[in-house]
Amino acid sequence: MAIKDQTPLHEVRPTTQELRMVPERYLPTPVVEPGHSFASITDHISTIVLRKKTPIGWLVGFTLALFAVGLLTVSMTMLIGKGVGIWGINHPVGWGMDIINFVWWIGIGHAGTLISAILLLLRQEWRTSINRFAEAMTLFAVASAGLYPALHTGRPWFDYWLFPYPNTMGLWPQFRSPLIWDVFAVSTYATVSLMFWYVGLIPDLATLRDRATNIWIKRAYGAFALGWRGSAKHWYRYEHAYLLLAGLSTPLVLSVHTIVSFDFAVAQLPGWHATFFPPYFVAGAVFAGFAMVLTLAIPARKFFRLEDFITMKHLENMGKILLATGMIVVYAYAMEWFYGLYSGNPFETYMLKNRATGPYWKMYIALWVCNGLAPQLMWFKRFRTSTFWLFVVAMFVNVGMWLERFVIIPASLHRDFLPSSWGMYHGTIWDWSFFIGSIGLFFCLLFLFVRILPMISIFEMRTLLPEAQAHTEEEGAH
Amino acid sequence: MAQIFHRSANTLSRVTIFGAVFVAGFVLWVVGGIVRSPYFTNQGIQREQPIPFSHQHHVGGLGIDCRYCHTSVEKSSFAGLPPTSTCMNCHSQIWTNAAILQPVRDSYATGKPIRWSRVHRLPDYVHFNHSIHVTKGVGCASCHGRIDRMNLVYQASPLTMEWCLDCHRNPEKQVRPREEVFNMDYVPVNQKQLGPDLVRKYNIKKLTSCSTCHY
């Protein structure tokens, strides 16, 4: 009863039990520190958003990000004005940091959907406190990734030719080209993740609508809350929609990076042309995604004092996932050597030799250190449970995954079949400005998100409380 | 708690959500229309010419053959534009002091060429060759329309790529006997049967490679 007084009824989410009678053992184990009530959760999370004064730390961070975005716009102007020549690409190496960064970002954009969809379907309740955050991250990563394919031709005004639309030329795009598959894969992924994220937000938007004091803010949240009242009917539909979307986006987690990997696997270039690229890339993506979640969650957790909601258990689980996916990635690296040596194909063999001993050997060694060695720390609980070490490892992986794409793209292209046309690739200042710019864009969006939307799903957190269970039992008793 | 939206908001939101789909579709449809409209293709636009030369009169009326002025149409990619001297062949005899012919006489006297404004214009990355089309039995009128009925010449066909391809993909729809190529008012009797025959007879290939026109 007490609960009812404190919280409006419509904010009390019926538990899974109510919706579907499930055996006891499926009941989630609480993954929120004791001593919290519906009210305290709601207050804590919603005040982060609704409080009047913006924390100084936020302002500083946001401004920095904004500067980076400024840099990005300058770079884009240069690119569109002068052409892709401002980058370091050349004749052997047609793709450079533009595609490296694209793949890097897309990879990062995987954790979100994975956490939200797959863990949801697997009823991994611990996902709750991080899924909202991870989904947001996914969206913004995909946004940053999207920049590159759109701009890497230097003439974005032709991009629409890649879409199959009826035209006066009587032409269709080349459906055999992996780039066309990319267009569909990425755009679908972006749309679905956005939907998924938004639907997940609706109940919380309603909460904020009700808690906001300023009428305009009320209106703003209200508009997006789509008149959510939290009636059982709403909840019922909501559950279905959410599960549906989860089911829909699950295959996407696998498909997107599979198709991105086709950009390389379908080509015949040594170092690209390998059948195991899809699983290798997907694993790498999850690896990168979780690393980024950690990179963001650990500071955010400190800054917004969310230790109670994002507990060690979460961090530790993510550490375990890092270890698992990291091992898959390392296995892939090993397999490349196996293929190269076992096939006896001189091009493959040389490609590997060149990776290890060629001009880019430093990159290759660094890659092994970052993605191979660093995650091994995660075997030990000591490191898994230390935010510091988790953060360090996560950073290593972020860098490592970028290096991986560098090793795959320019380091394979620069010495391919005919030694006469071998060359070198060096990123220019504009390559880097684009990279920094896209990072800026990512953080800019992220900062806005934590300021105006609840970065932890309020209503889902509530279901994690013992009260939620207790309360349902009461109801059931009547 | 207080209502922050009027009831109408419900309807409004429904309309916007579902309306969006139709709006998007409609926009695409409009764009599709516009790019095929004369506004883009320059179809049917009569252009200001230094001399109001009437093909209707010269071709339709006097029955002058196309090749009398467009001499290289059978030999070259370019059909050719009559030099002033060609005009003067007749106009040194007739209408010798008609006011509208003053520019022609001036040109002939001063050696300053007449500057016509171009009506049919393909982009430079399209390499069109008149001679081969004429040889393969594509009538002037098939692309240029009834020149003999045009007072001031205008572009009769859209000249879009899909329009070119339409004939390159099924030439049998358009070909005519060689001797009829320059005949303005030729009407095919049962093209269905004649077309395929001519395609075989003239050994017309369905050239739709990019490099047929673009190189």
Add this chain to the structure above:
Amino acid sequence: MSERKLDFTKFRERVGDLRGKEYWKSLEDLSRSDAFDEFFQSEFPQQALALEKGVDRRSFVKLMGASVAMAGLTSCSRPSETIVPYVNQPENVIPGRPIFFATAMPLAGYARGVLVESHMFRPTKIEGNPDHPSSLGASDAFMQASILGLYDPDRSQVVRKKGEISTWSEFVAAMQPVMAAARSNGAGLRFLTQTVTSPTLGAQMQQLLAQFPGSRWHQWDAAGNHGAREGARLAFGSYVNPVYDFTKANIVVSLGSDFLDEGAGHLRYARDFSSRRRVRRGTTTMNRLYAIESTPSSTGSIADHRLPVKPSEMESIAQQILSGGGSAFVNAIVKDLGANRGAAVIIAGEEQSPRLHALAQAINQAYGNMGATVFVTDSPEPAPVNQLESLRELVRDMHAGVVQSLIVLGGNPLFDAPADFAIERAYNKVGFRAHLSPYYDETSMLSHWHIPETHYLETWGDGRGHDGTVTIMQPLIAPLYNGRSAHEMLGSMLGGLDTSAYAAVRAHWFERGATEEGWRQWLHDGFVAGSALPQRSAAAVAPTTDNRPPTTGIEIILRPDPTILDGRYANNGWLQELPKPQTKITWDNVVLVGPHTAEGFGYGGKERDALVNEKKTRMAVVSYRGKDLRLPVWVVPGHAEGVATISYGYGRTQGGRIANGAGFNTYPIRFSDALTGGGGAQIRLAAESLFPVACTQEHQSIDPKVVGERGIIRNGTFDEYLKNPEFAKHGPHGPLAEDDSMYPAYEYKNHAWAMSIDTSVCTGCNGCVMACQSENNISIVGKEEVVREREMHWLRIDRYYKGSPENPEVFHQPVPCMQCENAPCEPVCPVEATSHNEDGLNDMTYNRCVGTRYCSNNCPYKVRRFNFFHYADYDTPALKPMRNPDVTVRTRGVMEKCTYCVQRINHAKIEAEKENRKVRDGEVTTACQQACPTQAIVFGDKNDKNSLVAQLRAEPTNYALLEELNTKPRTTYLATIRNPNPDLLPAAKPAGEAH
């Protein structure tokens, strides 16, 4: 004619003042000159299209951009283009179809016959004249690039008096007192020309010398064949002209001679030489080439045996051959010569010492080649002189103040005269200095009068080929830039009613019994039948031996630059960006040394890495006879050790926008007593200083194993071939399945175009590369971009080494687009900008390309070229008429590549279709094929079993590059076959190098 002339004066004015503006505008300035286009449209309606290209494409891009930006609702800019007919159409002009005119291109004085493609009187392409004995239809880089020289906007456009703009008539007026003075005291008037073979010019000079008894005629050509000329006199007692017949030569010994790529007759010689080198089914004999040289040359690169020696050793080796004994190498040669009496050629290099030439001729004499393979004619030059002495005398007199007035007809003596002449000081002492030259150059700067010189395509003239054959040169276009020819200059001094070049040349030949129809015939053929100089009997005498003191230190070799010669082509962007045949360097001159010599002064592994990774090399200081010269170091495998080759011609200061600042001026170390260099030099690395060198082929890094195991180059000896003709059939991976593609194979009902390249006879001369550039409107990108590996040449010549770096075997492999049947580029293009056409070509549709560069990444041959920036020059009005109207000019962000000259194919197909027949074999020639002096490139329809290309593809030595990728290239290669002397084999083939 006269009417056209009128129009062109108009044209000239327009271009003239445009250039004026252009000069002040920055190059980025995108504003274009309507006056010019207007003029061109008015004169050439059809070409107006071609001229508009750039602009149209830009507006097209704008339109597309706008239309997507505003969802297609933007206002579409209506093209209001005017189209302008003739007033009186000239006879036999069919608008839209080119006409070919025959004329000749003079190079270092000697004429090589050319055919010029003219689109409505607008020359666009140069080809060799198949009937001309010095060309036989072949062309070299200089011929091809000369079309750019014609339109070069940096050419001088006005007569200048002390730098101020003046006029021709003022100059003529100013000449009067000079001539009056000369007539009265009969002295002090001097003429300086370059090498002259023009009979008309010779006659005009003689007349002048007669009119002004005291005047003198001097000649100086910095890159002239001084050695050969003097050598001939040393050997035969007078200035005669040896002509060689390589078709009869079983054995060829080159004493530092690059006869395949240098000299007046090289195109002819290359053709003749290769005719004895092609190995086909049933071939039983093959000629053998010994090359003894210091600097690796094209000739040396295809030699069966190559011996790198110091220049100072050259003569002694020749001596040994003559005296019939010496090292194993010499003995082998002697043996071969003995076995092939009267069927061998010993030829010394153009810039080798006169004694070496004399020795070479003596050897020819000794082995009965004289009159069999070596013939002697009178010199094609009307007045052959020792040019060095001639210039020395002039300079001496100028210093002495004896010279009152000097008329310089062409050339740039103040830039290229020997350093010790101090010619600048001398020149300034002359009271009246007039200079005729195409550019307002270093010499013009210091002349009282500068008169712009006509390009050879702008003037009447005549000249003699390597064998003396006369060609009457006819203009293809009226002078674009107010140019005057040497004939006009002299004509104006001689007086008379008509001082035009036309009058002079016509008068000269009609006085000598030319008839009107004969004249027409000459112009039509491009040469005067039977005008080759008669052979004369001559006996070569061996020169007395002189024992020079052995040289100390490093020996310097000074040579004209391989692509810009003595500097005369320094402002030709095509030639600047053309990779030098052996080093693949562009835009610079360097100091070439052998590997050990380089290590000698501490150029080691670190430097090599810098070269490979950053395309930077170390600067070196060359100390030679008290002068220090800073030059970038370049290591060339096979370069003689203890020798450094330095080319001159670079470092222009007044050469034009392109020439200025490129490379280093090395004339300061060219001394009159050692024009081709000498000993006693020191080289040391300059303090930590890396210099970027734009080299198009990274070579230090290539591990020979890689090339071998990939079966890129397949080679064998003639004996191996005779034993097993199929030795090159299979790559390292053995035979392949016929076709293991998942997709059904295409079927080609009509044609299946294919190309075969015979690597045995490719000398890497670059003729094809330049022809391709000219035919296909290929842009140049500039040094910085080449350093960034962005050069645009569609056709590149790969060069591979095999064996020890001291003296490796060299292989040239021209690589155009392979036109694969299973093309990796096609399926990956998202917009189908590259696609398979009905004849099996991989089409490239520029206007459809969005620029993802995926096709290039996926191309195993890396033959695709991307416009990273807006390389094509849309804005220089003067360059617009030069472009081939049948080829789209590509814009920024577009991929381009070789298309087997599809424009030529389509033209031929259309003509054939009109006559309702198939295209005949040989009816289509690609630009590269047409240029090739050795006919290494053959193009045709492989569906036609009788076509040459089909037969070549059936040759046992035929192989496909990277065949194991199953790309099924249409371009295939014939393995390199060399004919080494069994006696020398172990030496020639270092262990572990056998295939």
